[in-house]
Amino acid sequence: MFKTMLTILMIGWFLTSAGQTEVTKGLQTDGLYRIAYNGHNVLHPGFHVSREYIWKYKLKVKTKKNGKVKSVDKTNFFLPQMNFYNHVRRENNFTLGSEVIRRRHKHVKSNRSHEWGIGLFYMRSFNTGTTYKTTEEETRKVFLAGQNYLAPSLSYAFNRTFLNKRPNPVSLYIKPMIYLMLPYNDSVVPNLNVQLGIRKSLTFGNHE
Numbered sequence: 545m546f547k548t549m550l551t552i553l554m555i556g557w558f559l560t561s562a563g564q565t566e567v568t569k570g571l572q573t574d575g576l577y578r579i580a581y582n583g584h585n586v587l588h589p590g591f592h593v594s595r596e597y598i599w600k601y602k603l604k605v606k607t608k609k610n611g612k613v614k615s616v617d618k619t620n621f622f623l624p625q626m627n628f629y630n631h632v633r634r635e636n637n638f639t640l641g642s643e644v645i646r647r648r649h650k651h652v653k654s655n656r657s658h659e660w661g662i663g664l665f666y667m668r669s670f671n672t673g674t675t676y677k678t679t680e681e682e683t684r685k686v687f688l689a690g691q692n693y694l695a696p697s698l699s700y701a702f703n704r705t706f707l708n709k710r711p712n713p714v715s716l717y718i719k720p721m722i723y724l725m726l727p728y729n730d731s732v733v734p735n736l737n738v739q740l741g742i743r744k745s746l747t748f749g750n751h752e
Contacts (some may be wrong), residue, residue, distance in 0.1 A: 584737050585737075616649065618646065642663060661697075665694075666693075668693075714742055714744050
């Protein structure tokens with residue numbers, strides 16, 4: 545099962561790299577990096593790091609009857625990422641995988657956007673403290689004891705961009721994200737995380 549998960553993740557990473565190379569040639573927006581606080585059930589602390597790989601961008605401009613111009617852009621992109629959280633006295637949890645996300649950005653003064661995503665992750669939890677395994681013959685210490693899971697995900701994010709007219713703007717976002725951990729004792733268990741972080745480019749130029 546572990547080999548299957550690893551193969552899926554490698555294929556996903558290859559597709560994200562290929563998509564970014566093909567699509568971003570004519571775009572004014574660059575793939576942004578993300579750094580965030582990642583809270584399991586909000587309270588258990590962790591972190592999130594990722595980068596956007598844009599593969600499709602569409603801008604729609606419409607002139608209303610009153611002469612005002614309405615513009616909305618829609619972006620589809622991959623988001624390879626790593627997430628971590630610490631559940632005190634219980635476990636340290638890592639997830640590695642990618643989401644496919646659709647972002648809708650309405651060009652208004654508040655400069656906000658909304659995102660909806662689905663993803664697939666490999667999740668690994670490591671028990672805190674020392675774990676022992678007991679058999680009839682002996683009791684021995686288990687090295688890096690924990691569990692492996694396959695974790696499909698669903699997410700929603702709200703973004704707001706500040707300093708948009710400057711060379712290197714910054715976006716703040718909040719993102720609830722739910723994983724379905726499987727198999728978990730022969731069943732499926734939801735895992736809720738909430739991210740609060742920033743989106744920022746490491747290059748200069750105008751961004752959304």
